[in-house]
Amino acid sequence: MNRRVLWIVCAGVAVALLLAWLLFFRSGRMTPVEEDLPATIAPTPTPAPKQQVVLLFPGRDGLLHPELRQVSLPKESDTRIQVLVEELLAGPTSGLAPVIPYSAELRAVFVGQNNQAYIDLTGPPEPLDGSMTELMLTYGLVNTILLNTEVTAVQLLFDGSQRPTLTGHLDLSRPLVLNKRFISGP
Amino acid sequence: MRRTVVFILVFAVASVVVCVAQGLPPTLEFRHQGLRIEADTLRDRVEMAPIMSLLGGEMTFSASAGVWALSLGENLIQIAPDRRLILVNGELVEAQDPPMTSPTGVAVTLAFLDRHILATFGFHLETFTGGYSIVPGVRFGDTVSIRPITADFGATTTLVLALSRAVSVSVEEIPEGGLAILFENASPQIDAPTPLRSRRVRSLTAGSGRLDVDLAIDVGLLSWNILTNPDRIVLEFGRVPPTPTPAPVRVVEYSGPAPIVIDPGHGGDDTGAIGAPGQMEKDLTLTIARRLTQALRARGYTVRLTRNSDIERALTDRTALANRLEARLFISLHANSSTISSVRGAETYYMSLDDRASDAAAQSTADLENRASGGSSATGSPLDLILWDMAQSEVLNESSRLALAVQGRLNALLNLRDRGVKQAPFVVLTGATMPAVLVEVGFLSNKAERDRLLSPDHQQRLADAIALGIGDFLGGS
Numbered sequence: 001m002n003r004r005v006l007w008i009v010c011a012g013v014a015v016a017l018l019l020a021w022l023l024f025f026r027s028g029r030m031t032p033v034e035e036d037l038p039a040t041i042a043p044t045p046t047p048a049p050k051q052q053v054v055l056l057f058p059g060r061d062g063l064l065h066p067e068l069r070q071v072s073l074p075k076e077s078d079t080r081i082q083v084l085v086e087e088l089l090a091g092p093t094s095g096l097a098p099v100i101p102y103s104a105e106l107r108a109v110f111v112g113q114n115n116q117a118y119i120d121l122t123g124p125p126e127p128l129d130g131s132m133t134e135l136m137l138t139y140g141l142v143n144t145i146l147l148n149t150e151v152t153a154v155q156l157l158f159d160g161s162q163r164p165t166l167t168g169h170l171d172l173s174r175p176l177v178l179n180k181r182f183i184s185g186p
Numbered sequence: 187m188r189r190t191v192v193f194i195l196v197f198a199v200a201s202v203v204v205c206v207a208q209g210l211p212p213t214l215e216f217r218h219q220g221l222r223i224e225a226d227t228l229r230d231r232v233e234m235a236p237i238m239s240l241l242g243g244e245m246t247f248s249a250s251a252g253v254w255a256l257s258l259g260e261n262l263i264q265i266a267p268d269r270r271l272i273l274v275n276g277e278l279v280e281a282q283d284p285p286m287t288s289p290t291g292v293a294v295t296l297a298f299l300d301r302h303i304l305a306t307f308g309f310h311l312e313t314f315t316g317g318y319s320i321v322p323g324v325r326f327g328d329t330v331s332i333r334p335i336t337a338d339f340g341a342t343t344t345l346v347l348a349l350s351r352a353v354s355v356s357v358e359e360i361p362e363g364g365l366a367i368l369f370e371n372a373s374p375q376i377d378a379p380t381p382l383r384s385r386r387v388r389s390l391t392a393g394s395g396r397l398d399v400d401l402a403i404d405v406g407l408l409s410w411n412i413l414t415n416p417d418r419i420v421l422e423f424g425r426v427p428p429t430p431t432p433a434p435v436r437v438v439e440y441s442g443p444a445p446i447v448i449d450p451g452h453g454g455d456d457t458g459a460i461g462a463p464g465q466m467e468k469d470l471t472l473t474i475a476r477r478l479t480q481a482l483r484a485r486g487y488t489v490r491l492t493r494n495s496d497i498e499r500a501l502t503d504r505t506a507l508a509n510r511l512e513a514r515l516f517i518s519l520h521a522n523s524s525t526i527s528s529v530r531g532a533e534t535y536y537m538s539l540d541d542r543a544s545d546a547a548a549q550s551t552a553d554l555e556n557r558a559s560g561g562s563s564a565t566g567s568p569l570d571l572i573l574w575d576m577a578q579s580e581v582l583n584e585s586s587r588l589a590l591a592v593q594g595r596l597n598a599l600l601n602l603r604d605r606g607v608k609q610a611p612f613v614v615l616t617g618a619t620m621p622a623v624l625v626e627v628g629f630l631s632n633k634a635e636r637d638r639l640l641s642p643d644h645q646q647r648l649a650d651a652i653a654l655g656i657g658d659f660l661g662g663s
């Protein structure tokens with residue numbers, strides 16, 4: 001009797017978790033679930049116009065170098081950031097280095113009322129090291145987002161939580177603003 | 187309110203402490219320009235009518251307004267019994283002790299008489315046995331409250347006196363040492379939220395119309411300025427007269443008890459960068475830190491380490507230690523790592539304040555200091571911020587000079603690839619109250635550089651180069 005109740009509870013929890021996972025965490029990358037909407041109010045999907053964006057990637061001089069790319073940019077800040085981060089994660093096309101030195105995935109993007117963005121990435125599989133790695137990852141992401149959106153500050157999250165620091169040099173527990181010191185001059 | 191209270195205190199000490207404490211005798215004698223009158227008193231107040239006639243002024247009552255008008259020459263003061271607000275030449279002033287209705291009209295305290303009436307007419311009270319003389323000249327100008335802040339640098343100290351309003355002052359050096367700041371028509375009051383902590387400025391004493399600055403031995407005034415927005419006096423102190431002796435001899439003399447704090451990066455579970463199995467940044471930084479300590483001690487400096495074993499230490503604790511020791515310098519040692527294996531070379535960082543988060547840091551620092559001293563965070567916060575900024579930008583200037591000196595020696599002695607001096611908001615550099623730098627001695631991710639970094643010879647040369655850079659900075663400053 002007890003065992004049966006336990007089974008039912010476990011199954012219920014499993015289904016709930018699966019649903020939550022499908023709805024909240026995978027929605028960014030999955031084809032949206034088709035809803036049964038009356039044909040008259042179904043939105044006609046107008047593709048966002050292509051725009052030139054500036055993506056920043058690290059060079060061997062310890063500075064971030066711009067790479068220009070034409071991408072379809074949505075209007076809303078959160079989806080716009082999503083596009084930008086996916087472009088960064090796809091990596092540089094020139095001889096520059098990747099911003100994130102492991103194969104990261106974007107878990108979520110939130111934009112708060114004060115125009116502060118929170119971007120949640122999967123954490124590194126093993127600890128990263130070096131202040132340069134930390135500077136390039138942090139300001140590659142933060143500066144790219146701030147240069148191409150209306151957002152005023154970016155807080156980085158890893159695996160859904162704040163990290164005081166990534167390699168032991170920078171304070172990542174707070175939102176960061178544009179830092180042009182690490183962008184290579186013209 | 188507070189100003190008035192302070193004023194009353196000063197006044198009482200200066201002249202009428204006995205009268206205020208015990209009430210006045212039934213009559214008081216007042217003298218003015220060879221004339222004398224007896225004025226009746228009413229507890230701690232004195233009749234105004236006889237004093238006005240002694241001065242040759244007029245005193246009239248407006249029944250409709252219930253207000254007494256006291257006039258002398260161009261000056262007009264309007265007062266009403268039991269009301270704190272008075273009108274002085276058309277301007278509202280709040281008095282601490284309101285006038286009282288009396289048999290001949292209105293009576294006021296001696297403090298009120300001196301502060302509001304005689305000062306407006308251009309006189310002040312002086313005591314003689316049994317009475318008071320009303321003599322020309324305003325003794326008590328308005329009080330000006332002064333908030334002092336000091337910042338000690340390598341060879342100089344900046345003292346900022348934030349003023350509650352604009353004043354004219356002159357500065358006089360006292361032959362026995364120290365100096366006096368003389369205020370024209372103003373009584374300085376020190377409003378110090380935190381105790382003064384400086385190697386060169388020992389204490390400040392506010393007196394009537396002057397502020398005395400006590401200085402350490404051999405320290406003198408280098409320059410002073412009155413600045414506005416906000417109103418402040420900025421004084422710079424240093425060794426006077428400057429000794430023209432070359433640096434190497436002086437270095438030992440200069441090294442007081444204040445230590446140089448060396449911070450070996452990482453430690454414990456935080457290994458820092460890993461070059462190859464067993465080659466960890468935390469070990470390399472500790473080895474170089476110990477060698478640097480020896481090199482600096484050999485030059486006569488006092489040195490403290492933030493860790494001297496393989497232990498974990500919070501980043502903020504490292505800076506806090508340097509601040510607590512009132513260190514002369516803070517040097518954090520690190521070795522770098524990059525995903526680009528060809529990247530190599532040394533670089534020296536100092537703090538950058540140019541991201542907006544630093545304002546928040548300043549704000550919270552100012553708030554914390556305010557709360558620690560029992561003050562409210564609402565008062566003077568913008569001023570605190572400006573002063574904090576000023577002190578910080580001075581420290582930044584010094585830090586950039588230190589970074590250049592250290593990086594210069596690293597480049598020259600080691601023939602490293604010059605990666606230059608940079609600024610970054612690193613945690614260990616945040617909030618340091620002394621010149622502070624973070625030195626990245628090289629890249630463990632570069633094969634050739636890793637091999638060099640692990641050789642004791644190279645470690646010693648790195649330590650010597652950094653010690654020379656520190657010597658350049660301290661000797662040349």
Ligand SMILES: [Zn+2]
Nearest residue numbers: 451458520521
């Ligand atoms: Zn490090």
